[in-house]
Amino acid sequence: MRALVLNCTLKPSPAVSNTEALARVVAGEMEKRGVEVEWVRAVDRNILPGVSTDMGAGDQWPEIHAQLLRAEILVIATPTWLGHPSSVAQRVLERMDAMLSETDDDGRPVAYNRVAGVVNTGNEDGAHHVISEISGGLVDIGYTVPGQSWTYWHLGPGAGPDYVDDERGHEWSDRTGRAMAANLVTVAEALRAHPMGPPPD
Template identity: 50%
Template structure:
């Protein structure tokens, strides 16, 4: 099973990423379950603003898209910024929207039979809103959303310490991350055996 994790932190490498730290917990469990996982930090690539799959010379999205289309599972990982998804995550969602009319050889949306999961971190609340926004967008273009397919961490309302600087309830986030891995793998395996059929 191939899994692509898109870390939508605003920080380019080699800066420490709180979102990556929690995503690595999910990745650890995915790999234990036998998945082949690749994580891309989107900020390290020149993903041009737009809604097409290829925005021309210098665009870093087509290479990422190639990995996405080759994957069975997509994990969207983002910090919360002002209570919503990061601008990098929004840019990724806008580029994924470019797949809206793309079809596979059987006439289905190219994202059919792909499963999505979510990792969200933030120093303040907003994680559930972020999951809802991204899940809606991915469902709209054809992804399948597994039950309990997200984990998050935050300090609650108001500013606070970042994930890497706090021990506040990390145990819950990590255990829930293991459940995310198990559930997206289970649904992806089910779709492998019984794929969503083309429209009649």
């Protein structure tokens, strides 16, 4: 089984990403359960604006799209900025919009029988809003979002330190992240054994 973590930090590599640090807790638990995890830091790629799978010359989204189709599990990891997902996360969802019209050989939407969850960090509050926005978009695209398939960390309300700079709250966020991983893998395994069919006519 494969998982893809799309890190939507605004920081290009090799800058330290708080969001990646928490996402690695989730990935580590999935790996313990036999899942192969791939990583993409979206800001490092040339993802052109648009709602098509391929926007033409220079667009690197088609490579990520191929990774999405190889993975049974997707984790979108994003910081909170001004109470919302990062602009990079929004662009990722906009590009994923094309998947609404893509089907597999059996006529199923390509996101069917795939699961997804959300990791969120920030030095302000708003995590539940961010998780809801991203989860809602993923459900629209066709992903299955299991119960408690998210984790977050912040010390809100108000601005404060970052995840990698402050140990407070790590125990809860990490424990919740491990539960998230377990739920994602369990539901992915169930869908593999009993896949959803194509939508009825």
